[in-house]
Amino acid sequence: xxxxxxxxxxxxxxxxxxxxxxxxxxxxxxxxxxxxxxxxxxxxxxxxxxxxxxxxxxxxxxxxxxxxxxxxxxxxxxxxxxxxxxxxxxxxxxxxxxxxxxxxxxxxxxxxxxxxxxxxxxxxxxxxxxxxxxxxxxxxxxxxxxxxxxxxxxxxxxxxxxxxxxxxxxxxxxxxxxxxxxxxxxxxxxxxxxxxxxxxxxxxxxxxxxxxxxxxxxxxxxxxxxxxxxxxxxxxxxxxxxxxxxxxxxxxxxxxxxxxxxxxxxxxxxxxxxxxxxxxxxxxxxxxxxxx
Amino acid sequence: xxxxxxxxxxxxxxxxxxxxxxxxxxxxxxxxxxxxxxxxxxxxxxxxxxxxxxxxxxxxxxxxxxxxxxxxxxxxxxxxxxxxxxxxxxxxxxxxxxxxxxxxxxxxxxxxxxxxxxxxxxxxxxxxxxxxxxxxxxxxxxxxxxxxxxxxxxxxxxxxxxxxxxxxxxxxxxxxxxxxxxxxxxxxxxxxxxxxxxxxxxxxxxxxxxxxxxxxxxxxxxxxxxxxxxxxxxxxxxxxxxxxxxxxxxxxxxxxxx
Amino acid sequence: xxxxxxxxxxxxxxxxxxxxxxxxxxxxxxxxxxxxxxxxxxxxxxxxxxxxxxxxxxxxxxxxxxxxxxxxxxxxxxxxxxxxxxxxxxxxxxxxxxxxxxxxxxxxxxxxxxxxxxxxxxxxxxxxxxxxxxxxxxxxxxxxxxxxxxxxxxxxxxxxxxxxxxxxxxxxxxxxxxxxxxxxxxxxxxxxxxxxxxxxxxxxxxxxxxxxxxxxxxxxxxxxxxxxxxxxxxxxxxxxxxxxxxxxxxxxxxxxxxxxxxxxxxxxxxxxxxxxxxxxxxxxxxxxxxxxxxxxxxxxxxxxxxxx
Numbered sequence: 001x002x003x004x005x006x007x008x009x010x011x012x013x014x015x016x017x018x019x020x021x022x023x024x025x026x027x028x029x030x031x032x033x034x035x036x037x038x039x040x041x042x043x044x045x046x047x048x049x050x051x052x053x054x055x056x057x058x059x060x061x062x063x064x065x066x067x068x069x070x071x072x073x074x075x076x077x078x079x080x081x082x083x084x085x086x087x088x089x090x091x092x093x094x095x096x097x098x099x100x101x102x103x104x105x106x107x108x109x110x111x112x113x114x115x116x117x118x119x120x121x122x123x124x125x126x127x128x129x130x131x132x133x134x135x136x137x138x139x140x141x142x143x144x145x146x147x148x149x150x151x152x153x154x155x156x157x158x159x160x161x162x163x164x165x166x167x168x169x170x171x172x173x174x175x176x177x178x179x180x181x182x183x184x185x186x187x188x189x190x191x192x193x194x195x196x197x198x199x200x201x202x203x204x205x206x207x208x209x210x211x212x213x214x215x216x217x218x219x220x221x222x223x224x225x226x227x228x229x230x231x232x233x234x235x236x237x238x239x240x241x242x243x244x245x246x247x248x249x250x251x252x253x254x255x256x257x258x259x260x261x262x263x264x265x266x267x268x269x270x271x272x273x274x275x276x277x278x279x280x281x282x283x284x285x286x287x288x289x290x291x292x
Numbered sequence: 293x294x295x296x297x298x299x300x301x302x303x304x305x306x307x308x309x310x311x312x313x314x315x316x317x318x319x320x321x322x323x324x325x326x327x328x329x330x331x332x333x334x335x336x337x338x339x340x341x342x343x344x345x346x347x348x349x350x351x352x353x354x355x356x357x358x359x360x361x362x363x364x365x366x367x368x369x370x371x372x373x374x375x376x377x378x379x380x381x382x383x384x385x386x387x388x389x390x391x392x393x394x395x396x397x398x399x400x401x402x403x404x405x406x407x408x409x410x411x412x413x414x415x416x417x418x419x420x421x422x423x424x425x426x427x428x429x430x431x432x433x434x435x436x437x438x439x440x441x442x443x444x445x446x447x448x449x450x451x452x453x454x455x456x457x458x459x460x461x462x463x464x465x466x467x468x469x470x471x472x473x474x475x476x477x478x479x480x481x482x483x484x485x486x487x488x489x490x491x492x493x494x495x496x497x498x499x500x501x502x503x504x505x506x507x508x509x510x511x512x513x514x515x516x517x518x519x520x521x522x523x524x525x526x527x528x529x530x531x532x533x534x535x536x537x538x539x540x541x542x543x544x545x546x547x548x549x550x
Numbered sequence: 551x552x553x554x555x556x557x558x559x560x561x562x563x564x565x566x567x568x569x570x571x572x573x574x575x576x577x578x579x580x581x582x583x584x585x586x587x588x589x590x591x592x593x594x595x596x597x598x599x600x601x602x603x604x605x606x607x608x609x610x611x612x613x614x615x616x617x618x619x620x621x622x623x624x625x626x627x628x629x630x631x632x633x634x635x636x637x638x639x640x641x642x643x644x645x646x647x648x649x650x651x652x653x654x655x656x657x658x659x660x661x662x663x664x665x666x667x668x669x670x671x672x673x674x675x676x677x678x679x680x681x682x683x684x685x686x687x688x689x690x691x692x693x694x695x696x697x698x699x700x701x702x703x704x705x706x707x708x709x710x711x712x713x714x715x716x717x718x719x720x721x722x723x724x725x726x727x728x729x730x731x732x733x734x735x736x737x738x739x740x741x742x743x744x745x746x747x748x749x750x751x752x753x754x755x756x757x758x759x760x761x762x763x764x765x766x767x768x769x770x771x772x773x774x775x776x777x778x779x780x781x782x783x784x785x786x787x788x789x790x791x792x793x794x795x796x797x798x799x800x801x802x803x804x805x806x807x808x809x810x811x812x813x814x815x816x817x818x819x820x821x822x823x824x825x826x827x828x829x830x831x832x833x834x835x836x837x838x839x840x841x842x843x844x845x846x847x848x849x850x851x852x853x854x855x856x857x858x
Contacts, residue, residue, distance in 0.1 A: 039655050090840065095655045096601050097840050100796055103789055104836025111830035223785050227666040230659040238656065267670040271645075274663060278651040343744065369746030381744075383737035386730070394734045395745040397727040403747065404755075409725040416727075456745055 009137045011260040012253065017145050017214060019252020020152035024207030025225055026232040027159055027244040028200020034176040034239025035196045038087045039099050042106040043229060044222030046076050046201050050208020051124070051217035052117055058212075060125040065209075072209040073202050080201020084194050106222060114219055121218030144213055151210060156245055159203070163241040172196060176239045228255070231270060235277045237284025246285050250277075294357040296321040296460050296490035297342065302351035304337050311337040314351070315516045317509055319460075321356075324482070325492045326505035330535055333511040335494040336378060339464050342492075343375040344368040355460060369398075372459030376452075376466060378494075380445040384438035388429055388448050391437050392420040395455035423451040427481060443474040450481060461485070463493035467500050479504055502526075510534065563710060567703030575702045579774045581814045582713040585807035586767035587787075588794040589720055590760040595792065596800030597724065598756050599736030600653070603788045604661030607645075607668035608638040608761040610783025612768025614672065617684040617778045625698060627690040627708055631769045638765020639758050646757035650750050653739075665788045672780040683779030690773040709770045716766055720803055723759070732756055790817075790832070797839050 029043045053072035058064045083102065090097045125131075126144045133140045163169035175182045175192055183189045208217070215221065228251060236247025254273045258266035277285060295318040304312040312334040319325045327335050340346045342353055344365040353361045360368050383391050393410065396419050397403050410416070424430050427447040432440060437448060446466060453461060463482070467475045475497065482491060482504055495501050501508065501522075508525040510517040512534040518525060525531055567575055587609050594600045612634035619630045649660045672678045679685075689698035692708050699705050723729050734742045735749055743749050772778050794813045798805025816835055817828055 033655065039658070093844065095658070096595070096796065096800075097844070099601070099603075099655075099658060100793065100836050101840040104833045104840070107786075107789075107829050107833030107836065109833075111827065111833065114829075223666070227663055227785075231663045234652070234656055234659050234663070264674050264676075267667040267674070271648075271664065271667045274660065275648045278648055278660075282651045345740075345744070364748075365743050366746045366748050369744070375744060377741070377744075381738060381741045383734045383741065385737050386733055390730055390733075393727075394730060394742065397730070398746045402727045403731050403752075404728055406726050406728040407719075407722050409722065410727055410730060411725070413727070452745060 006137065006139075008257060008260060010139045010141060011256045013136065013141065013149070014145070015253040015256035016249065017149050017152070017252070018256055019249040020149060020156060021207055021211040021214060022225070022228055022232050022252055023156050023245055023248035024152065024211070025204045026229040026236070026248050027241055028203045029229050030233040030236070030239055030244045031163075031172070031176075031196050031241070032200045033233075035172065036084070036087070036193045037091065037095075038084075038102075038197075039095050040083060040087070040102050040200075041099055041226060042083060042102040042109065043200075043204055044224070044226030045106050045109040046079055046204035047208040047211070047225050048109070048113060048217055048222045049075050049079060050205035050210075051212035051215075051221070052113060052122075052208075053205070054124050054209045054212035055117070055122045055217055058125055058209075060128050060131070062127045062129075065127055068209050069206065072205045076201045076205025076208070077198045079205070080198045081194065083201070084197040106226075110219065110222055113217075117217070119219050121216050121221075124212040124216055126213045148210055148214060152207075155203075155206070160241055160245065169241075228270075231274055233284070235274055235284060237281075237286040240284075240286040243284055243286030293321055295319055295354075296323070296356060297492065298352075298354040299338075299342075300352040300354065302338070302341055302353060303349045304334075304341060304346065305349045310514045312341070313514045315511070315514075316351075317516055317519045319490060319492055320507065321490055322487045323490060323507050324505050325490070325507045325509065326501040327492065327494045327509045327511060328496075328498065328501060329511035329517070332513065334514040335511055336464060337514075338511065339375060339462050339494060342460075343373055343462060369456055372457070373462070374453050374456040374458035374460070375462035376449045376464055378464040378468065380442070380449050382437040382445060382448060382452070385436055387434050388424060388437055388440065388444075388451075389417075389420055389433040391448055392423050392451050392455045393417070395452045396420050396423070399455065399457050420455065423455050424448075426454070426484075427451045428477060442469050443471065446470060446474070446478070450478070454485075458489060460490045460492065463491065463495075465494055465496060467495060467497045475500060560714075567706055572702040575706050576774070577814060577818050579702070579706045579709045580771075580818075581807070581811045582709050583767050583771045583774060584791065584794065584814055585810035586713055586716055586770070587764055587791045588798070588806035588810045589717070589803050590763040590767065591788075591791045592795045592798075592801065592803060592806045593720065593732075593756060593760045593763070595795055596802070596806075597729070597736065598732045598753065600649075600753060600757070601655075601658045601792075602649075602661040602760075603658055603785075603792060604645075604649070604663075604665035604668075605760065605764045605791055606783045606785070606788035607665045608642055608764035609768040609771070609787065610668055610672055610778075610780075611641050612638045612765030613772045613778045613782055614678050614684060614768075615765070616769035616772035617687050618677070620687050620690070620772065625688045625691045626694050627692050627712075627769075627773055630690070630773070631712060631766055634769035634772075635762045635765045638768065639762035642758045642761025643754070646754045646761070647750075650753045650757065662785075662788070665783075666785060669780055669784050672783060678778075678780070681780060683777060685777050687772060687776040687778075689776065705774055709774055712766060712770050716763055717803065717807075720763070724803070728752075728755075786829075786832075789836075793832075793836055793839065797843060799845060 025043060025047055029040060032038055032040050050072035054068045057068035057071060087098050087101060090101060130143045130147050133142050163172055175189055179189055232247040232251050233244055235250060236243030254269050258269035297319040300316050301314045302312060303314055327338060329335055341348045344363060348361060352359055355371055355373055358371060360371055383394060396416055400416055424433050427450050429444060429447055432444060440448060466478055479500060485491065505522060508522050509519040510525060510531050517530055517534055518528050566578060587605060591602060591605045594602045615634040615637040616630045619633050645664050649657055652660055673681050689700050690708055691698050699708055731747060731752055735752055739749050790813050794809035795806050797812055798809030816831060820831060
């Protein structure tokens with residue numbers, strides 16, 4: 001057991017990093033669905049916005065990274081606002097139309113990205129102070145990933161406290177559970193909804209900037225992170241922050257440990273994990289939507 | 293004679309809320325049995341438990357001597373337990389005829405048939421058309437259920453239930469929102485049902501209840517209060533107290549009371 | 551009138567190889583194949599109300615099965631088609647019950663994940679020859695004893711034959727009691743349960759049937775292209791099939807085929823003029839369809855109903 005642990009500890013730490021990366025995407029996707037009833041299939045595009053911002057602005061200095069963060073998040077928020085405005089008129093038409101629309105937007109964006117940035121996966125430079133490696137449990141491990149785990153972990157904690165422990169979070173959760181009731185109590189739910197859409201978009205773009213050195217931007221990366229985030233919220237439960245976190249950490253482990261242990265069958269492991277969770281709890285690990 | 297339905301200590305708890313608490317009574321075969329009670333008495337919950345839409349927290353449900361407590365909803369339909377819904381629940385994009393056909397083809401064991409077109413199955417079509425005629429909808433058979441009026445939907449609801457060839461028919465507030473004329477027509481259809489069909493209904497329209505029912509069960513706050521003939525129930529002090537909270541209840545069963 | 555239009559269309563389809571050039575014929579062949587895939591998506595999404603983005607998985611399984619059978623077992627097309635259909639149906643029978651744990655958007659998400667997982671698997675497994683793609687597929691033999699088909703026009707006839715067979719079976723299915731049950735499932739699942747249907751079992755059944763149809767389409771694709779690559783079963787294929795269904799109108803099978811035609815033509819011809827902007831163009835098509843064609847081409851003539 002200890003030998004196995006030693007051999008795979010790097011994969012497991014990678015899994016935590018990967019899981020937290022997925023959380024920054026999945027939590028927005030999940031809340032946007034829970035709050036606005038919008039399935040945003042362009043969510044992976046928001047990650048790419050952040051990641052390409054990191055590529056363009058991050059030059060190996062802290063200032064560059066900071067600049068990339070500011071620009072990435074601002075563009076991400078703008079993107080989220082555009083998506084919210086575009087999907088709003090389709091609110092009465094059901095999920096299929098929203099899915100198609102956001103899919104179309106994702107296609108358009110990916111074409112524009114490939115025109116600007118080419119069709120290669122681009123390397124991202126991290127600030128030189130954290131570019132090296134350290135020894136963890138006797139294994140060599142990149143410092144930046146540890147830093148990422150610390151920052152993204154703090155971010156996850158913040159999001160958790162904001163949505164599960166604050167009164168603002170209570171309002172959001174109430175809107176997820178019963179929009180009409182919240183509206184009847186005099187709150188402008190549209191503001192809440194646009195706010196959540198922008199917040200979710202910002203988080204995804206932030207994940208993109210910080211995650212770019214781990215999962216570098218390139219064609220079809222938007223698709224990969226989208227699908228994994230969807231699996232995360234199916235597993236974790238729609239509309240729940242805690243669920244997204246649990247699901248993300250689980251899928252992160254399955255993904256990295258799976259690739260390390262049985263590379264060829266890793267994709268089936270993701271499906272297997274989804275199967276097991278759904279067989280056990282069809283609503284996901286933690287569910288707000290449809291819990292009544 | 294075996295009762296059509298026997299409830300033994302049936303309960304449904306939602307956390308600390310006891311929607312139904314240890315209810316026991318029998319419904320005689322072939323009877324027209326009404327369940328009444330103030331709002332929140334547990335009538336709809338009782339129907340859901342008998343139909344199998346929800347598992348009971350405790351107790352047994354016995355239909356024709358067969359314990360169906362652990363049977364899924366669709367299996368109970370095969371055992372002859374069929375219900376209509378308080379709020380019309382139909383296949384809105386399908387035609388009225390197709391609504392009835394859906395039930396009839398299931399009963400006829402044809403619902404897995406994939407190749408022979410429905411329109412060539414004349415016995416099935418004939419049966420469905422007969423049922424539509426019975427509820428006075430023969431002229432509306434090609435309309436989508438979604439474009440029928442409220443009253444027509446209630447009629448269609450009944451035709452769909454009858455197409456399942458019920459032995460125990462559960463009618464959940466069948467007269468809700470109907471005009472007096474439509475209610476009259478509904479009473480007529482129920483009265484014309486053959487004697488081997490047991491009818492159990494939940495209804496607020498007490499005129500209809502005392503017109504149709506030969507037995508009445510009163511529920512109150514999730515508990516069984518009394519079961520008896522309409523006249524016994526009218527005379528029961530307990531019932532009067534339950535309905536009005538206290539003593540004077542002279543106007544409870546007046547004609548025309550809601 | 552309807553019958554006359556059908557016969558006219560059939561004659562036109564049969565005469566096509568004499569009317570247009572081989573390149574154009576190969577485009578029509580692809581339209582028929584993608585049309586079949588769209589029909590399989592429509593059976594789930596439009597008829598039964600289970601929106602799916604995962605049919606590319608079963609399409610790919612059919613395509614690779616066809617490729618493997620053609621190189622190792624026989625070059626007789628119908629045999630490949632049959633084995634491909636069985637393989638895809640079995641795959642659907644394994645994955646369908648998982649997807650049927652959910653409904654609506656969650657169903658869409660799970661099917662999307664199934665499609666993506668199959669795509670990633672196709673890139674990694676040895677049996678599919680990984681990212682290189684599966685080459686060396688012999689020309690298809692339509693029936694034992696007949697010569698192999700090498701001309702585009704003849705391959706077109708083979709694909710047309712498979713297409714018409716499946717299309718006719720789907721039409722029968724939709725008019726049958728089972729077809730009505732599917733529409734009942736879409737309209738009101740809990741009511742359907744209350745009239746005695748085990749609704750999840752019906753959902754899994756149509757999932758398997760749709761998977762089998764996608765498998766047939768995949769096998770026809772292999773016969774027509776003589777090459778299969780993971781990209782043939784990627785996310786964009788599933789998205790295009792769904793787009794074709796929405797363009798054609800939910801529930802309308804001929805609409806799906808017309809929609810597939812529009813999508814393939816856009817990709818081939820307009821994309822050819824604006825080389826390199828294919829994805830952009832499709833993205834714009836998606837957006838336009840959603841805003842301008844909310845009920846699809848068939849929106850005004852809904853499928854004929856029993857008793858109408």
